[in-house]
Amino acid sequence: EAEVAQSPRYKITEKSQAVAFWCDPISGHATLYWYRQILGQGPELLVQFQDESVVDDSQLPKDRFSAERLKGVDSTLKIQPAELGDSAMYLCASSEEGKSNTEAFFGQGTRLTVV
Amino acid sequence: RKEVEQDPGPFNVPEGATVAFNCTYSNSASQSFFWYRQDCRKEPKLLMSVYSSGNEDGRFTAQLNRASQYISLLIRDSKLSDSATYLCVDPPQGGKLIFGQGTELSVKP
Numbered sequence: 001e002a003e004v005a006q007s008p009r010y011k012i013t014e015k016s017q018a019v020a021f022w023c024d025p026i027s028g029h030a031t032l033y034w035y036r037q038i039l040g041q042g043p044e045l046l047v048q049f050q051d052e053s054v055v056d057d058s059q060l061p062k063d064r065f066s067a068e069r070l071k072g073v074d075s076t077l078k079i080q081p082a083e084l085g086d087s088a089m090y091l092c093a094s095s096e097e098g099k100s101n102t103e104a105f106f107g108q109g110t111r112l113t114v115v
Numbered sequence: 116r117k118e119v120e121q122d123p124g125p126f127n128v129p130e131g132a133t134v135a136f137n138c139t140y141s142n143s144a145s146q147s148f149f150w151y152r153q154d155c156r157k158e159p160k161l162l163m164s165v166y167s168s169g170n171e172d173g174r175f176t177a178q179l180n181r182a183s184q185y186i187s188l189l190i191r192d193s194k195l196s197d198s199a200t201y202l203c204v205d206p207p208q209g210g211k212l213i214f215g216q217g218t219e220l221s222v223k224p
Contacts, residue, residue: 033211040123042202042214043159056211091158093212101147104212106158 002026004107006092012113018080021110025074025094031055033104034067034077035091043091049075082114116141119205121215129223132193136218138186138203148186149204150177153217159202162188193222 005024013019025032030051035043046065048056051072060067064083069075079086089111093104121138128134140148147166151159163170165177165186176189186203203215 035214040216042119042121042216043212044214045211048211101164101206103149103161106160108158111156 002105004092004094004105006090006107006110008110009108010111010113012115013082015084015114016081018078019082019112020076020078021090021092021112023075023077023092023107025092026105029094029096029105030072031095031097031102031104032069032075033093033095034075035093035106037089037091037109039088046077079112082112084114087112087114117215118142118213119203119215121201121203121218123216123218125219125221127221127223128193130193130195132222133189133191134193134220135190136188136201136203136220138188138215138218140184140186140203140205142205142207143181143184145205145207146181147206148177148179149206149212150186150188151202151204151214153200153202155199159214162201190220193220195222195224198222 007022032049034046037043046060047067049069067077089109091109093106095102095104119140150162152162153159165179169178174191178187200217200219202217205213
């Protein structure tokens with residue numbers, strides 16, 4: 001069964017350091033999402049790509065976060081500098097197309113701890 | 116007001132019990148929703164879709180009340196394996212998923 005791949009699974013970093021996460025969506029999925037989930041809360045969208053274009057990054061803290069999907073396939077999310085409040089699970093998801101009622105498939109996530 | 120609101124629980128129920136979760140939403144134009152299930156420290160996975168006609172899958176029944184803007188999930192004959200967090204999701208136009216904060220369910224022997 002096709003899966004969304006994410007790496008690393010776990011990351012511990014010191015505050016003010018840079019950190020990067022990688023996501024490889026299910027083959028053929030044009031839409032890719034990055035979500036952040038703080039413990040005890042639901043996932044919150046950071047950025048949505050349609051192929052290589054950003055569709056929605058309104059909730060991305062652009063002073064420290066950046067995301068790219070250069071060839072419209074895999075994607076990287078970067079944080080620089082990391083802050084203590086960035087500790088969370090970062091989830092990547094993909095779907096066939098960015099329309100309502102389309103199921104999104106999630107990767108296992110990257111659990112970030114900033115110390 | 117949050118776009119999607121859920122009672123965070125936790126709901127602690129014995130095996131075999133029937134339990135129901137509600138979710139309210141603010142976007143009156145939304146016509147369908149999802150329920151996702153998330154096990155502890157795992158990724159969310161789709162449980163079922165919800166339309167105005169409702170949806171039933173085995174022990175799980177989901178209903179949408181557009182007039183009152185709420186969605187419900189009913190689980191009958193609860194199993195230990197049903198223990199998880201259940202996320203109510205609004206998929207508006209554009210494809211992004213708007214999640215509630217999740218309702219935690221714990222089924223006890």
